[in-house]
Amino acid sequence: MSLLSNLQIDGDRLWDSLMEMAKIGPGVAGGNNRQTLTDEDGEGRKLFQSWAEAAGMTMGVDTMGNMFFTREGADPEALPVYVGSHLDTQPTGGKYDGVLGVLGALELVRTLNDLNIRTKHPIVVVNWTNEEGTRFAPAMLASGVFAGVHEEAWAKDKVDAKGKRFGDELKRIGWEGDEPVGARKMKAFFELHIEQGPILEDEGIDIGVVTHGQGLYWLEVTLTGKESHTGSTPMPKRRNAGLGLARVTELVHEVAMDYQPSAVGAIGHIDVYPNSRNIIPGRAVFTIDIRSPSKKTLDEMRERIEDGIDLIAEALDIEASVDEVGHFDPVTFDPGCVKAVRDAAERLGYSHTNIVSGAGHDACWINRIAPTAMVMCPCVDGLSHNEAEEITKEWATAGANVLMHAVVETAGVVE
Numbered sequence: 001m002s003l004l005s006n007l008q009i010d011g012d013r014l015w016d017s018l019m020e021m022a023k024i025g026p027g028v029a030g031g032n033n034r035q036t037l038t039d040e041d042g043e044g045r046k047l048f049q050s051w052a053e054a055a056g057m058t059m060g061v062d063t064m065g066n067m068f069f070t071r072e073g074a075d076p077e078a079l080p081v082y083v084g085s086h087l088d089t090q091p092t093g094g095k096y097d098g099v100l101g102v103l104g105a106l107e108l109v110r111t112l113n114d115l116n117i118r119t120k121h122p123i124v125v126v127n128w129t130n131e132e133g134t135r136f137a138p139a140m141l142a143s144g145v146f147a148g149v150h151e152e153a154w155a156k157d158k159v160d161a162k163g164k165r166f167g168d169e170l171k172r173i174g175w176e177g178d179e180p181v182g183a184r185k186m187k188a189f190f191e192l193h194i195e196q197g198p199i200l201e202d203e204g205i206d207i208g209v210v211t212h213g214q215g216l217y218w219l220e221v222t223l224t225g226k227e228s229h230t231g232s233t234p235m236p237k238r239r240n241a242g243l244g245l246a247r248v249t250e251l252v253h254e255v256a257m258d259y260q261p262s263a264v265g266a267i268g269h270i271d272v273y274p275n276s277r278n279i280i281p282g283r284a285v286f287t288i289d290i291r292s293p294s295k296k297t298l299d300e301m302r303e304r305i306e307d308g309i310d311l312i313a314e315a316l317d318i319e320a321s322v323d324e325v326g327h328f329d330p331v332t333f334d335p336g337c338v339k340a341v342r343d344a345a346e347r348l349g350y351s352h353t354n355i356v357s358g359a360g361h362d363a364c365w366i367n368r369i370a371p372t373a374m375v376m377c378p379c380v381d382g383l384s385h386n387e388a389e390e391i392t393k394e395w396a397t398a399g400a401n402v403l404m405h406a407v408v409e410t411a412g413v414v415e
């Protein structure tokens with residue numbers, strides 16, 4: 001391992017690539033809007049392809065549009081070590097959520113190339129399609145199909161707010177590949193990601209060794225009352241779906257507060273119909289996102305919220321329906337891969353702490369089919385899913401160095 005101890009990625013090159021990718025699908029406030037299966041996503045993929053091929057890797061694309069770039073290993077029979085994340089962003093997303101994990105993986109291959117380091121196992125750099133789930137719910141859609149959690153046909157039938165199908169949009173941007181999804185076998189999977197929370201920055205720690213990920217439910221609620229005149233309908237006769245929405249918003253917050261500090265909950269997307277100044281809302285459609293590292297807590301929260309919605313609907317004389325649009329149980333990452341991440345941080349002299357991921361990640365699904373772990377680096381004020389999301393070059397460099405060491409150690413150096 002003496003060869004490994006001094007191995008460092010090129011932080012300037014990684015940063016330049018992050019800034020170059022951020023030029024594609026710029027947001028309105030310094031971040032990015034490169035939502036999945038848009039033209040901008042297609043353009044970002046092309047740039048990534050050109051970089052990965054320039055680094056000597058060969059591309060495979062599966063029928064969900066997941067992109068895989070292989071750096072050959074010395075042993076052609078050995079299972080590859082996979083490493084990557086996602087290039088799609090939120091509509092008002094930052095420059096690093098997902099992108100750091102993909103370009104950090106690319107950077108580690110560039111570094112191995114520079115130093116002529118060969119590994120026994122091949123290394124495959126991956127970009128998973130539609131991690132964000134903002135345009136097509138649920139999140140981590142294509143890694144979920146890869147891991148056998150979702151049916152491919154079901155995923156391809158998902159529609160966006162304009163009624164466009166995932167499958168049609170994937171074809172339209174030219175990224176439906178021909179590989180069967182999930183056919184690839186992995187020795188391990190590693191994902192580098194910004195923390196998206198405040199712990200590492202607040203505590204002045206370089207590296208989060210991700211041991212667990214919290215579970216979540218995404219629920220879509222439809223409340224149906226009756227549209228009527230805001231001026232002339234007597235208060236007792238109103239069937240106000242908007243009031244129902246307000247009460248459910250409060251309910252979700254209160255339920256999450258009851259389980260502090262290990263639960264969160266919020267309503268994110270809201271549509272109120274007909275959305276007119278002087279019409280009492282007849283319908284409200286909105287999404288609930290609840291999360292916890294404890295399955296018991298998560299299930300209790302869901303039950304309390306669903307019961308509470310029934311009571312609210314009854315009191316307001318409105319109808320309520322609740323559909324589950326996303327779910328995964330809390331995740332425990334592979335102890336061997338977690339140790340590889342911790343050992344890497346230790347070897348490189350970075351401060352580190354165990355951490356639970358608050359966000360969902362492709363690694364959460366891949367963990368079901370291959371030994372998996374994640375590396376986290378801090379982000380400013382813990383802010384993410386916001387165009388102002390920021391990190392420093394030093395944080396990105398430390399994260400990518402730990403990622404490289406964990407991957408290279410797992411892939412085995414051929415001296």
Ligand code: GLV
Binds near residue numbers: 131132139358360361
């Ligand atoms: C994915 O970004 C999530 O919502 O955690």
Ligand code: MN
Binds near residue numbers: 086097098131
């Ligand atoms: Mn992400």
Ligand code: MN
Binds near residue numbers: 090132
């Ligand atoms: Mn995200």
